[in-house]
Amino acid sequence: MTYRLVARKSEGDDVVVDVNGVEVGGSRVVVIAGPCSVESLEQVLDVAKEVRRLGAHMLRGGAFKPRTSPYSFQGLGEEGLKILALAREEVGLPIVTEVMDPRDIPLVSKYADVLQVGARNMQNFTLLKELGRVDKPVLLKRGFSASIDEWLGAAEYVAVGGNKKIILCERGIRTFETHTRFTLSVTSIPYVKKLSCLPVIADPSHATGKSDLVIPASRASIAAGADGLMVEVHPNPPQALSDGSQSITVDEFSKLMVEVRRIAEAVGRYL
Ligand code: PEP
Numbered sequence: 284m285t286y287r288l289v290a291r292k293s294e295g296d297d298v299v300v301d302v303n304g305v306e307v308g309g310s311r312v313v314v315i316a317g318p319c320s321v322e323s324l325e326q327v328l329d330v331a332k333e334v335r336r337l338g339a340h341m342l343r344g345g346a347f348k349p350r351t352s353p354y355s356f357q358g359l360g361e362e363g364l365k366i367l368a369l370a371r372e373e374v375g376l377p378i379v380t381e382v383m384d385p386r387d388i389p390l391v392s393k394y395a396d397v398l399q400v401g402a403r404n405m406q407n408f409t410l411l412k413e414l415g416r417v418d419k420p421v422l423l424k425r426g427f428s429a430s431i432d433e434w435l436g437a438a439e440y441v442a443v444g445g446n447k448k449i450i451l452c453e454r455g456i457r458t459f460e461t462h463t464r465f466t467l468s469v470t471s472i473p474y475v476k477k478l479s480c481l482p483v484i485a486d487p488s489h490a491t492g493k494s495d496l497v498i499p500a501s502r503a504s505i506a507a508g509a510d511g512l513m514v515e516v517h518p519n520p521p522q523a524l525s526d527g528s529q530s531i532t533v534d535e536f537s538k539l540m541v542e543v544r545r546i547a548e549a550v551g552r553y554l
């Protein structure tokens with residue numbers, strides 16, 4: 284597999300993605316936190332204020348949700364995007380949110396600071412090509428059945444269009460194991476950082492599917508060299524409209540930040 288634009292040839296071509304002044308890929312470890320889905324203004328504001336207070340650098344929340352069942356909550360769409368924008372105004376954190384359809388890129392770009400490509404869309408080449416023409420950072424999740432070459436090939440599609448502001452996100456792959464939702468490929472983090480010039484973050488929430496594994500998976504990811512984390516935090520996980528079992532509470536997030544800070548410092552970085 285040939286990657287031309289996203290390959291790492293020397294230290295000099297390492298990409299640092301600037302998201303409204305928050306640099307991803309530098310010595311700071313960046314934490315993106317927030318609910319899986321945008322459910323209401325109250326829910327998002329509540330989480331946003333708390334994670335901001337505890338040191339998160341960006342706010343996540345899905346308005347367009349790729350659900351396994353068409354009968355599950357599909358997200359609030361544009362109303363959800365408006366809620367995210369209000370939260371940004373109120374707390375000042377940049378917004379990361381998913382875009383599922385190339386036709387929604389103009390709409391989502393109007394509100395979002397980072398456009399997320401979900402695991403299920405990692406090889407939606409039409410979407411990737413369109414995102415190459417957008418002047419916004421792209422957070423490209425690894426498909427859960429995607430090899431490293433396929434993942435980097437997807438990043439190359441975005442870069443070929445002229446957009447090299449790409450953040451890669453390891454979010455777990457499907458294996459024979461059923462106790463965890465997916466399997467966090469810890470080694471893909473340093474491996475992809477060696478192959479590619481792009482920053483790599485980890486998503487311990489989807490990788491494990493279990494809230495009590497989120498902190499250990501976060502520690503492991505940062506120890507392995509991840510440039511950041513994307514974590515699902517909900518004010519009341521059992522009531523969440525999606526991914527409640529892997530969502531952590533604000534108290535657990537507070538603990539996560541303390542532990543991750545220690546690991547970051549141990550590997551010569553800071554939070
Ligand atoms: C999400 O971030 O909520 C999400 C749907 O993630 P993934 O695409 O990695 O499953």
Ligand code: MN
Binds near residue numbers: 489525
């Ligand atoms: Mn989720």
